[in-house]
Amino acid sequence: MQSKQTREEFERILTDWYKNNPSIVVEKDGKFSRVQLSTDPAAIKSRVDDTIDNIIGIKDILDPEAGYYGAGKSKHFKHRLVDIPNALVLDFIQTNPIAVMKAYVPSVLELVMSFLDSLMGHLLTIY
Numbered sequence: 001m002q003s004k005q006t007r008e009e010f011e012r013i014l015t016d017w018y019k020n021n022p023s024i025v026v027e028k029d030g031k032f033s034r035v036q037l038s039t040d041p042a043a044i045k046s047r048v049d050d051t052i053d054n055i056i057g058i059k060d061i062l063d064p065e066a067g068y069y070g071a072g073k074s075k076h077f078k079h080r081l082v083d084i085p086n087a088l089v090l091d092f093i094q095t096n097p098i099a100v101m102k103a104y105v106p107s108v109l110e111l112v113m114s115f116l117d118s119l120m121g122h123l124l125t126i127y
Contacts, residue, residue: 007052010092014048017084024083051082 022039025032037043086093094100 006092010052010089011048013088014051014082014084015044017082017088018044018047 018037019039022037023034024037026035037047082089094103
């Protein structure tokens with residue numbers, strides 16, 4: 001989010017969504033159930049703020065610490081923090097594949113280089 005106006009628009013969209021869709025699905029002991037959340041304006045504001053903080057707070061989705069591989073979701077879907085139709089938030093989703101690639105490739109390259117450095121160090125100690 002690049003401007004105050006853009007953030008305010010995103011907050012408005014999330015606020016409307018949370019007000020009109022006050023339930024979430026939670027998993028406990030392998031069973032899923034729907035939980036009704038408060039529609040109190042202060043509670044919705046808190047959820048909106050938490051959602052935006054969580055989205056902004058993800059530094060690197062490739063970081064194994066940021067990944068999550070359980071609860072019936074693959075790691076690729078775990079980063080979807082809000083169950084909201086794409087059409088409502090499309091202006092906030094990066095849809096340019098070149099921009100996505102430019103952000104993704106350096107992270108993967110850094111991971112590969114780290115692995116190769118470790119591997120080379122290990123091989124040098126063996127031979």
